[in-house]
Amino acid sequence: MSQKFDVVVIGAGPGGYVAAIKAAQLGLKTACIEKYQDKEGKLALGGTCLNVGCIPSKALLDSSWKFYEAKNGFGVHGISTSEVTIDVPAMVGRKSTIVKGLTGGVASLFKANGVTTLQGHGKLLAGKKVELTGADGTVEIIEADHVILASGSRPIDIPPAPVDQKVIVDSTGALEFQQVPQRLGVIGAGVIGLELGSVWARLGAQVTVLEALDKFIPAADEAVSKEALKTFTKQGLDIKLGARVTGSKVNGEEVVVSYTDAAGEQSITFDRLIVAVGRRPVTTDLLAADSGVDLDERGFIYVDDYCTTSVPGVYAIGDVVRGLMLAHKASEEGIMVVERIKGHKAQMNYNLIPSVIYTHPEIAWVGKTEQTLKNEGVEVNVGTFPFAASGRAMAANDTGGFVKIIADAKTDRVLGVHVIGPSAAELVQQGAIAMEFGSSAEDIGMMVFSHPTLSEALHEAALAVNGGAIHIQNRKKR
Numbered sequence: 297m298s299q300k301f302d303v304v305v306i307g308a309g310p311g312g313y314v315a316a317i318k319a320a321q322l323g324l325k326t327a328c329i330e331k332y333q334d335k336e337g338k339l340a341l342g343g344t345c346l347n348v349g350c351i352p353s354k355a356l357l358d359s360s361w362k363f364y365e366a367k368n369g370f371g372v373h374g375i376s377t378s379e380v381t382i383d384v385p386a387m388v389g390r391k392s393t394i395v396k397g398l399t400g401g402v403a404s405l406f407k408a409n410g411v412t413t414l415q416g417h418g419k420l421l422a423g424k425k426v427e428l429t430g431a432d433g434t435v436e437i438i439e440a441d442h443v444i445l446a447s448g449s450r451p452i453d454i455p456p457a458p459v460d461q462k463v464i465v466d467s468t469g470a471l472e473f474q475q476v477p478q479r480l481g482v483i484g485a486g487v488i489g490l491e492l493g494s495v496w497a498r499l500g501a502q503v504t505v506l507e508a509l510d511k512f513i514p515a516a517d518e519a520v521s522k523e524a525l526k527t528f529t530k531q532g533l534d535i536k537l538g539a540r541v542t543g544s545k546v547n548g549e550e551v552v553v554s555y556t557d558a559a560g561e562q563s564i565t566f567d568r569l570i571v572a573v574g575r576r577p578v579t580t581d582l583l584a585a586d587s588g589v590d591l592d593e594r595g596f597i598y599v600d601d602y603c604t605t606s607v608p609g610v611y612a613i614g615d616v617v618r619g620l621m622l623a624h625k626a627s628e629e630g631i632m633v634v635e636r637i638k639g640h641k642a643q644m645n646y647n648l649i650p651s652v653i654y655t656h657p658e659i660a661w662v663g664k665t666e667q668t669l670k671n672e673g674v675e676v677n678v679g680t681f682p683f684a685a686s687g688r689a690m691a692a693n694d695t696g697g698f699v700k701i702i703a704d705a706k707t708d709r710v711l712g713v714h715v716i717g718p719s720a721a722e723l724v725q726q727g728a729i730a731m732e733f734g735s736s737a738e739d740i741g742m743m744v745f746s747h748p749t750l751s752e753a754l755h756e757a758a759l760a761v762n763g764g765a766i767h768i769q770n771r772k773k774r
């Protein structure tokens with residue numbers, strides 16, 4: 297007899313594992329299918345995010361920042377050090393220990409909540425049946441009342457730079473370098489390219505980023521992307537915009553990359569090359585021909601605003617469906633789907649998903665940019681507060697960047713919060729909370745903020761929207 301569950305989730309990334317835990321918490325008999333094995337060949341839950349994405353990249357960003365600060369940032373505090381060195385295998389090893397702890401934590405949460413873990417490859421058949429193929433090749437058919445597809449995404453490969461995970465690596469390979477490459481190339485100035493480029497640049501690599509577009513971080517507010525480009529360039533990152541990679545040739549331990557830019561054909565030699573040109577949805581062998589689940593024109597599983605697919609009772613969430621490829625978007629979609637399976641009226645506010653780039657300075661935003669609002673014909677008031685005027689930022693010797701708040705000129709409702717600078721991600725989250733509750737800039741301005749905090753910059757930017765900032769000269773007069 298085949299096993300039967302109320303909910304079967306395929307994929308245990310932040311979309312799938314959160315959905316599975318929530319489903320079990322709501323009293324649904326739940327199984328989660330996952331096939332990913334770690335380097336030791338053991339099943340590892342947590343998906344891209346915990347194994348080769350958000351967490352390992354942040355572990356390396358934090359380690360490399362400490363190294364960079366110890367080397368370059370301590371003198372100003374009167375601290376002197378003897379030679380500062382980095383043991384790369386130890387740094388990478390620390391990262392792997394954190395990953396192990398977290399993926400093991402998901403396994404414990406599954407146990408504690410009564411989620412059944414099924415190891416193997418899941419494939420949706422017609423009639424909400426799922427074929428589970430175990431690592432040993434055994435096949436089992438599982439029945440479900442509801443199926444949630446959460447198979448995630450994988451790096452995009454481009455023919456001009458085929459990944460060999462030695463000299464030419466993808467984001468996963470770039471988390472495993474055992475020594476600092478002297479000359480490091482990065483294709484793609486997206487979030488992943490900038491974060492991984494930063495890690496190795498802080499450790500001493502000479503980093504060149506080749507980006508096909510002429511615009512830097514086009515999704516960010518223009519004021520933020522301009523500031524970011526200026527700062528990263530000052531930090532030594534060589535960011536070449538309008539540079540489209542057309543080919544590469546590996547010669548032993550180096551790679552010659554050809555690209556075209558405004559000046560014509562160019563070439564440049566690196567010791568390692570990271571290909572970070574985006575990610576694509578994973579649907580390989582996920583859907584039987586008669587499953588009835590449709591894909592959209594870009595190869596994502598087609599879903600509506602509630603993550604329901606073209607088959608009743610089958611849902612899809614996270615990177616395998618339209619929208620931002622972010623862990624928190626995947627998780628919240630999982631929660632929404634499970635709540636709706638239980639008959640609750642859940643929905644997601646797709647307009648308020650924060651985006652973060654964990655470089656230094658950190659970059660984060662929520663809501664719309666000034667350019668988008670202007671293009672939409674919305675009249676806005678803008679308040680900006682530089683960290684250079686923040687006592688807390690001065691104390692921390694971290695004064696680059698600013699907070700920018702954009703509010704509707706008619707209603708004063710906050711429409712966008714954009715931060716480049718220390719703790720940008722945490723500050724933007726405060727903006728997101730305010731926006732979720734329909735806050736005006738004046739509302740934020742009237743709140744009491746602890747002193748001295750970086751959050752005061754958010755307060756002051758909100759005051760500046762209507763010309764009331766205290767610690768800077770207001771551009772707008774009241």
Ligand code: FAD
Pocket residue numbers: 306307308309310311312329330331332342343344345346348349350351353416417418419446447448449467488578581582613614615616621622623624625626654
């Ligand atoms: P995934 O995490 O990709 O998980 C899908 C899982 O499904 C995988 O474990 C896979 O093995 C499994 N699977 C697939 N098909 C099958 C099948 N047929 N049967 C069984 N199992 C299957 N996002 C952020 O929000 N913040 C960050 O800081 C951040 N940093 C990142 C850094 C890097 C280097 C990368 C690569 C990504 C980063 N992301 C970040 C993006 C984030 O990792 C993804 O958005 C997130 O993991 C998507 O979650 P998911 O559950 O949809 O899919």
Ligand code: AMP
Pocket residue numbers: 454456483484485486487488489506507508509539540541542572573574575
């Ligand atoms: P993201 O999708 O945010 O991860 O960013 C990936 C980036 O890679 C985008 O900004 C693309 O413009 C860039 N890109 C894609 N293909 C190439 C290429 N052949 N050469 C240079 N940049 C590229």
